[in-house]
Amino acid sequence: MSSIAENEKNQKQVESLKELSKRKVVEHNSLITSIAKMDKTPLKMFELAVSYIDTEEPPKDHTVYLSKQELFVFFKVDDSNKHTRFKQAVENMQKQAFFQIKEEAGKGFKFRSIVPIPYVEWTDYHDEVKIEFHREIMPYLINLKQNFTQHALSDIAELNSKYSIILYRWLSMNYNQYEHYSYKGGRRKEQVEAYRNPTISAKELREMTDTVNDYKRFQSLETWILKKPLEEINAHTSFNVTYDKVKKGRSIDSIVFHITKKFRADDNSYKLEDKTYNEAKAEKEQSEAQLLKLAIENRYTKLLLEQFLLTPFGMLETETMIGLQKNVYPKYDELKVLRGLEGVKKHISYVHDKQEPYSKGNIAKYLKKAIDQYLPTVKLQDLEQPERASVRGKGEIHE
Incomplete structure (x- = not known):
């Protein structure tokens, strides 16, 4: 490839990266805590598609149009296999990807299984990719007045494990509430701190990560669902996260996470409580x-x-x-x-x-x-x- 063509290619990638870095993903908390029955690629493609939704002006016919260039940059796909990988990702998403959503209803719970993106259309000669969301998933993506979470698409782009993505979304949900109530008030101090130090039972963690029948020994679960995902999250997102195990008898009953956010106004990160939320x-x-x-x-x-x-x-x-x-x-x-x-x-x-x-x-x-x-x-x-x-x-x- 000539240097001119290479520079043009680099410039297009840079423009795509600049656009991706501005994007936010906004989802209802019920979707965050749902069971994502899919691997990392369909889950990341779903997150990318959601970032195209303007919640103030919902897309007509539940349809958004992605840029193929942005999609390849987002997935870090090289020229040699990008079209094949894109086709495989779409096929996997439509064959086996769905969310299992659990919501309180009356005296019990209501369960929904929703294929989020049933229709994708593209051509090999145009940059545009048409993605149509299922009508049942849309209430979890638009008109979100309360109980919703916003996180950076660029953080998701750097995560290479399904469990890292699931855990990051859940941690974002809790930290969003911590920031909200720190600023707006309406919660006791210990309640606000609980959002920054959220607890999840071992059972709920297994359900959310779809590992009820996997990693039977807690040591294995800890390695693949906690340690390795948190290594990625700490390295590539705006969070630094540690955790403690809480025992009940001889078994691990729950996990308490401790979340801090990276502030890089200078080389030394500082904690949120050192300044008011707005100032920091x-x-x-x-x-x-x-x-x-x-x-x-x-x-x-x-x-x-x-x-x-x-x-x-x-x-x-x-x-x-x-x-x-x-x-x-x-x-x-x-x-x-x-x-x-x-x-x-x-x-x-x-x-x-x-x-x-x-x-x-x-x-x-x-x-x-x-x-x-x-x-x-x-x-x-x-x-x-x-x-x-x-x-x-x-x-x-x-x-």
Whole structure:
């Protein structure tokens, strides 16, 4: 592929990522606590489709239109198999995906089994994908005045386990209520704290994750339903979550989660109670939004994309982009003053050629280390050879 075509492709992916990063998924709490009888891919596709719904202006005929480009970016599908994987995902969603919803009704409970998306239509020559929701699922997605949960689509995109997604949605439901009552009032302090430290019985956890007949030993259940999902949630979403096991006799009776939210107005996260809810939220959103916008628009981001040190998928990671904008790009500006833009390009190219596999786990940290090591060398060269300082990038000697 030519460099021009590659750049155009990257630009389209970046635009899709920017759009996805703004999206929210809003669902009724009954849907959050329902049993999702599907694997991770149909569940993520459902979440993506729901993010297209405007709750104030519900879609006509229960239909939304997705962008195929956004869908491929969301699922991180490469060119070689994206159409096959998309077709398989649609087939799986329609063959075996449904929600089993349990609601209080009179003296007992009413159970509903709903196939959420019975109809999907697309062509191989157009970007648009038509998705029609089942009429019975729509009340759980629109006209939500109370008992609903909102969460970030970009958080869901990074989760690669069905159990991670289910647990994240449930934790979001509780933390949403914590934020609501912290701000609005109407609950005693201990009730508000209970939303941030929610409890679920072992039985309810099994029912919600559809593992009633799986992982018979609690140790196995803990590994696959708690430990591994929380590792993903803590690494890729806005939450940090720990938990305690509560025993009844010799058995584990319930789980108590402890949720804190990552505030990154600076390098040190702080707890919500350190400031009022509005102050903390406003500071966090303003700071992150400004830094993220600057990072996406920065010329150095384009240079990193061209050298494949940063991928379009990596741009979904707010922490990575903010880290680049705060800690790396100012150093590139210093280098630009000393060696010109061409000097920055050569440095980035050199770092790409010498890149170690481990660096991909934290590219912002790796790039900061590289420029921190290189800048003193450049400055020393200019002290020892003053004529170099006026060259501005010509004849640059690398590490």
